[in-house]
Amino acid sequence: MNGRVRISALLTVLALLLPPTAAVTASAADAPPVVKLSKSQAGTGGSITVTGSGWRARALLMILICGQSVPSTGVRGGTNSCANADGRAVTTDAEGRFSRKLPVAEPPVPCPCAVHVATVTGAKAEADAVFQVAGHAVEPLPAEAAGGRxxxxxxxxxxxxxxxxxxxxxxxxxxxxxxxxxxxxxxxxxxxxxxxxxxxxxxxxxxxxxxxxxxxxxxxxxxxxxxxxxxxxxxxxxxxxxxxxxxxxxxxxxxGRPWGVPLFWTLACLVVPAALFRAGMAVVDRVRPRQTARHRGLRLPELALRLPGLRPREEARHAARSSSTLPWFTPDNDPGTAGRLSAPHDDSPTSRTSPTAPTRKGPP
The missing domain is CATH 2.60.40.10 (Immunoglobulins)
Known part of the structure; x- marks a missing residue:
């Protein structure tokens, strides 16, 4: 008995400590969204203010005026029964509320009409509010066909x-x-x-x-x-x-976006110019065949004469033979250079006498 009393007291204390907004939030989340209109009837060219509450926070909504629609049955023909060109989009605030001005336009089908509000993305949610477009035709809703449904x-x-x-x-x-x-x-x-x-x-x-x-x-x-x-x-x-x-x-x-299409065109812009360049270079090589043949037809002696440092075989042999004939001569003791390196001398006949010849003694 004491244990039950303690449990009851503990539950009572917890109920007092819990914030009262938790239960309100849970009930608000389960409640369907609500749409209210500033006017229940208006003519074409006018406008009304549409307000709503109980929607998902930061949700994108679409507001339309639709024909053949009542809140109990919804929009019969879907959005094809609505004035899509004059619809308006709105985003709810953090508390799921919105307010938006909507121009009045005639739907493509007769009334009864309603203002239809539905989510565009995310979880599906919708709500309708009865509205009458002044001057627009009104016809009864078509009865459901008997038999299979x-x-x-x-x-x-x-x-x-x-x-x-x-x-x-x-x-x-x-x-x-x-x-x-x-x-x-x-x-x-x-x-x-x-x-x-x-x-x-x-x-x-x-x-x-x-x-x-x-x-x-x-x-x-x-x-x-x-x-x-x-x-x-x-x-x-x-x-x-x-x-x-x-x-x-x-x-x-x-x-998803087809990323292969821009990739294909990027590769095409790179490959096609490269292929055209290669084809153009091949055509240029075929147009001037003589110049290519003349360079390819050079003989070895002509090539040796054209290139510096290379001489024909005969000149190479002659140079090797002349260099090996008198190996003991150097530029300093070469006989041909002795006269050029001596002092100046007289070219008279007496000076041409060899210095080693004996002199004649006697009367002149």
Whole structure:
């Protein structure tokens, strides 16, 4: 008994110590986002102020005026039923709130109308507020066809991966996989789905794809539909699935940039000029063949005469023979240089007499 009392007292103390904002934050996170309008009705050319709360912090939102839409059923035709050209984007603050002025424009389909606010990236969230465009046509919503009705049972996913060709600009491809169930009273045969791809905040481009098969009442089927983007596509895309005029699921798809394309052009700008240069040099070599042949046709004696330090074989032998004839003569004791190195002398006949000849003694 004492142990239970202690535990109860401890829990009471902890409840008093915990901040009361924790429970409020948890409940606010679970609550759906809210959208409020400054006016419930306005004519074309005017404007209204759209405020919201309970959104994800720092989230990018898109605000549109859409036809054939009420908060209970949502936008029937997707963003194709909205005035996309006059939409506005806004980013929430740290507390998930925003305020944005929106011009009033007529949607492409009749009212009932609503101001539709949805997240652009990240987790999907949306909210609608009833709004009447003054002077715009109003028609009742089309009743749902009796019989078979399909509903998505599981979250959609995109299977597949990008290959090497996609890195060089080939169209990215994926497979949209989802499971649908027939919640109607009759079988659905060969249903036709619409698969749309949207880039950023732009409206999706829809393409009809038919699935071959029959889904009985209460049954389910796993469906795979191919999805393909344009060549060179990159960035953030959204794949939407629509059946019977109602958007059933959306799936984000981030496509990487094809870096192989700029790499290819860079290599082409380097290789092509180099190849042209090599081809031009080859043509130049072929244009002047005579000059090349004349240089190649030089004989060895001519080459020896042209190059300094080289002499023909005969001159080399003569020089070797003359150098080996009188090896004991040097420039100082050469007989030919003795007269040139002696003192000046007289060229008269008496001086030509040899100094060693005997002199004649006697009367003159």
């Amino acid at each position: 399909l509903s998505v049972l599981t979250d959609t996913r995109l299977d597949g991966s990008s290959g090497l060709l996609t890195w060089f600009g080939a169209p990215p491809t994926r497979t949209l996989v989802f499971t649908v169930g027939n919640v109607g009273t009759s079988a659905v045969r060969n249903p036709v789905f619409q698969v749309g791809t949207a880039h950023g905040v732009f409206a999706p481009q829809w393409e009809e794809q038919q699935w071959r098969g029959t889904i009985r009442p209460g049954g389910k089927a796993r469906i795979e539909l191919p999805v393909q983007l344009a060549a060179g596509a990159h960035g953030d895309y959204t794949v939407s699935l629509k059946y019977g005029g109602k958007v059933m699921a959306e799936q984000p798809w981030g496509v």
